[in-house]
Amino acid sequence: MAMESLGEMLKQLPNGNNAVQQAEKLMSGLLADPLVDRLRAKYPELDDATIKLNLNRVYQYTKEYRNCTNCPGLDRCPNDYEGHYTLLSCETVNGIVQMSDRKKSCKKLLTRQSEDLIRSxxxxxxxxxxxxxxxxxxxxxxxxxxxxxxxxxxxxxxxxxxxxxxxxxxxxxxxxxxxxxxxxxxxxxxxxxxxxxxxxxxxxxxxxxxxxxxxxxxxxxxxxxxxxxxxxxxxxxxxxxxxxxxxxxxxxxxxxxxxxxxxxxxxxxxxxxxxxxxxxxxxxxxxxxxxxxxxxxxxxxxxxxxxxxxxxxxxxxxxx
Structure with missing residues (x-):
């Protein structure tokens, strides 16, 4: 089952001012997330503006990290790509902080692939x-x-x-x-x-x-x-x-x-x-x-x- 994206969550919010408030609350909560604090400690150049520009990436990173922490098993992996999680990185290009993401194979997937190779x-x-x-x-x-x-x-x-x-x-x-x-x-x-x-x-x-x-x-x-x-x-x-x-x-x-x-x-x-x-x-x-x-x-x-x-x-x- 594919992970729910930030955009899909926002679409489900009610219309009007209440929706704006809830969206701001969601984003404030994300900015205050301890995982985001760790990300900032690793990349000191990461500012609020860059995080807000990449909210979907950051949301996916925090969601998948917690999915992996409470892993239900490879066959029931809730992440977008079974056996993979999102890693974020930052670099400064011409004075502008840019964030990128990549998928990394989890240990359970690597173990299964190794066992499949052995069996083959x-x-x-x-x-x-x-x-x-x-x-x-x-x-x-x-x-x-x-x-x-x-x-x-x-x-x-x-x-x-x-x-x-x-x-x-x-x-x-x-x-x-x-x-x-x-x-x-x-x-x-x-x-x-x-x-x-x-x-x-x-x-x-x-x-x-x-x-x-x-x-x-x-x-x-x-x-x-x-x-x-x-x-x-x-x-x-x-x-x-x-x-x-x-x-x-x-x-x-x-x-x-x-x-x-x-x-x-x-x-x-x-x-x-x-x-x-x-x-x-x-x-x-x-x-x-x-x-x-x-x-x-x-x-x-x-x-x-x-x-x-x-x-x-x-x-x-x-x-x-």
Missing amino acids: RVRSFYVDERALSQGYSADEIVSKDMERMKAVGQVLNYISKTQEHGLQREGLYLAGSFGTGKTFLMCYMLHELAKAGYTGAIVYMPDFVEDLKSLMHEQGKLKEMVDLMKETDLLIFDDVGAENLNPWVRDHVLGAILNYRMNRKPTFYTSNYGLDALEKHFSFTNKDGDELHKGQRLMDRIRPYVETVFVTGHNKRGTS
Whole structure:
């Protein structure tokens, strides 16, 4: 809702002498406003005549200042421009005092813009968006289950290392049973490193693989998705090993993404499997030597490029 201007207020006053008196009272009150006193202290050259010439500016300044002092929240901002307030300044040009105004973004708007920018750096595929914005803090994960302290420490160390030294070549492989917070830890890492300017994507593997099968004949959409996963700074495959994999997805999609990223950008994984069990999953069956070889080949693009993090502890699902 736009702020009422001084002119609009004056229009609402009754006609005749009473209106003049009320208008003069309004202007006298404005001249005596403590905020105007502060303005005069900052700009000693500011006289009554200049204030009267700029009454609308001064009124808007005092009104918006008090709106901000009693801020009802960004979504209910009563100022003319949401998340902005008026600043006044004076300068003397050829002996004449001139007043000018400008809009300044408030802290709440700047915080929202910063959060929006951080969120824009992170993409999720088939992962509940709430996982990226809700959950425990890293401290809470440790305090709620001390068994996880080592895993949390490894992730926090990884975040610090990247913040200090730049994008790492190695990623992390979070192995642990269902519901121990692996996905949250990775979302926490994405959010913290997005603050440092890094882009990231998290992909829920079971749904991703099913969707890929339907995209086999939509090459444009498939290429766009694969290219994003190749190029993003931080890529997380969530719940890897739970997907119903087929040779085409394994060799031509996952293989292509990992082949591109190795030695370039770090890739991360969460899984209920350890690395050896994941290799068996990728090999499908030991009866077929070729499949075994291709499973090993994919693991050659994972195993050397990750630090394993064992996430132990109690199942936290449904108790957060």
